[in-house]
Amino acid sequence: MVKTLVLQDINLSGLDLDKDKYIIFKQSQSVKPCVGCFGCWVKTPGKCVIKDSDSDFAVKMPHVEEVIIISELVFGGLSPNVKAVLDRSIGFILPFFCKVNGEMHHKQRYDKRPNLKYMLYGEKMPEAEKVTAQKLIKANATNLGADKFSVEFYNSTAELLEDLKQ
Amino acid sequence: MMKILCINGSPKSKNSSSELLINELCKMLGINNEYTTTKTMGVTKQEFLEKFEGVDVAVVVFPLYVDGIPSNLLRLLYESKDELKNINSDVVIYAISNNGFFEGKQNALALDMIKHFCEAAGVKWGQGLGIGAGGMLTVAPIGAGPLKSIGADLKTFSANINESISSDNLFTQPNFPKLLYKLGGHANWKKSAKENGLKIKDLYERR
Numbered sequence: 001m002v003k004t005l006v007l008q009d010i011n012l013s014g015l016d017l018d019k020d021k022y023i024i025f026k027q028s029q030s031v032k033p034c035v036g037c038f039g040c041w042v043k044t045p046g047k048c049v050i051k052d053s054d055s056d057f058a059v060k061m062p063h064v065e066e067v068i069i070i071s072e073l074v075f076g077g078l079s080p081n082v083k084a085v086l087d088r089s090i091g092f093i094l095p096f097f098c099k100v101n102g103e104m105h106h107k108q109r110y111d112k113r114p115n116l117k118y119m120l121y122g123e124k125m126p127e128a129e130k131v132t133a134q135k136l137i138k139a140n141a142t143n144l145g146a147d148k149f150s151v152e153f154y155n156s157t158a159e160l161l162e163d164l165k166q
Numbered sequence: 167m168m169k170i171l172c173i174n175g176s177p178k179s180k181n182s183s184s185e186l187l188i189n190e191l192c193k194m195l196g197i198n199n200e201y202t203t204t205k206t207m208g209v210t211k212q213e214f215l216e217k218f219e220g221v222d223v224a225v226v227v228f229p230l231y232v233d234g235i236p237s238n239l240l241r242l243l244y245e246s247k248d249e250l251k252n253i254n255s256d257v258v259i260y261a262i263s264n265n266g267f268f269e270g271k272q273n274a275l276a277l278d279m280i281k282h283f284c285e286a287a288g289v290k291w292g293q294g295l296g297i298g299a300g301g302m303l304t305v306a307p308i309g310a311g312p313l314k315s316i317g318a319d320l321k322t323f324s325a326n327i328n329e330s331i332s333s334d335n336l337f338t339q340p341n342f343p344k345l346l347y348k349l350g351g352h353a354n355w356k357k358s359a360k361e362n363g364l365k366i367k368d369l370y371e372r373r
Contacts (some may be wrong), residue, residue, distance in 0.1 A: 042358040075282040084237035
């Protein structure tokens with residue numbers, strides 16, 4: 001059974017990843033942005049209404065144990081193309097609200113939800129941006145209902161790929 | 167007199183909370199400034215950068231998407247970060263993020279990301295304003311009824327822009343019961359479902 005769904009902004013084709021374990025999500029070169037229509041909640045619940053394969057990420061998420069996001073660290077967050085996929089994946093959760101730790105969040109659509117792992121890379125990543133990224137994954141995990149989450153930083157994609165091989 | 171650029175970070179072409187907030191903010195900033203606006207959907211990096219020419223202040227107004235900046239705006243900021251300083255190194259950037267949750271504080275990370283953009287681009291960061299319950303912005307005039315608190319904080323924020331003051335971020339939400347906001351939201355989702363020919367249970371579909 002496939003256990004890990006990988007969203008990435010680097011070329012992983014050189015890696016010999018176990019196909020039974022990993023699904024490498026191949027998004028478009030320039031993912032169409034979410035248009036804020038809420039169609040993924042009230043027209044085609046659970047899936048973005050834009051008819052292209054970038055809408056599939058949200059549908060794959062409930063069927064894996066872990067989501068790994070490999071991204072350049074951009075302003076303490078994810079890179080634009082990776083973020084565009086996530087923006088279009090909020091159908092993974094429900095529109096309805098609930099309270100988590102005293103704050104308002106969305107209810108979960110699925111009982112089984114993947115853990116989150118962010119592998120972020122960049123040259124000379126500012127410490128302040130790393131701090132923001134650590135807070136970001138915690139916030140994303142709360143909103144996506146992930147029980148476990150972790151973030152790793154890499155000074156180069158080569159270093160990141162080396163870690164992924166292990 | 168200042169030249170102020172308002173950047174609409176919403177991907178929606180009309181009726182966005184960002185547009186409404188820009189209009190209210192410009193009213194508060196007063197008639198002594200000169201205003202220009204730009205959208206961020208279907209805009210090239212070059213067109214975006216040109217908007218910064220000669221402005222004193224840029225205010226980025228956007229909805230919170232997945233705890234961060236919506237991708238349409240993020241892409242433009244990312245592509246512009248190395249060149250902005252050549253176009254305008256003196257611009258001061260302010261930001262307003264609004265979210266559909268109740269608490270304004272949930273915009274904190276997205277505002278920090280705009281601050282990090284300023285640090286990466288080498289321009290001055292002014293202040294951020296995080297607004298909660300953005301879906302309520304049309305229920306009353308800003309500054310009246312349940313939007314009195316948001317109006318007061320937007321006023322403080324606009325005064326800081328007029329004085330070019332850099333300060334800690336402000337967070338605000340309607341002076342309205344959280345429970346009623348939640349129930350109103352739920353009623354709206356159910357109404358939308360029916361309008362789209364769906365049953366309420368369809369909203370819970372699992373794929």
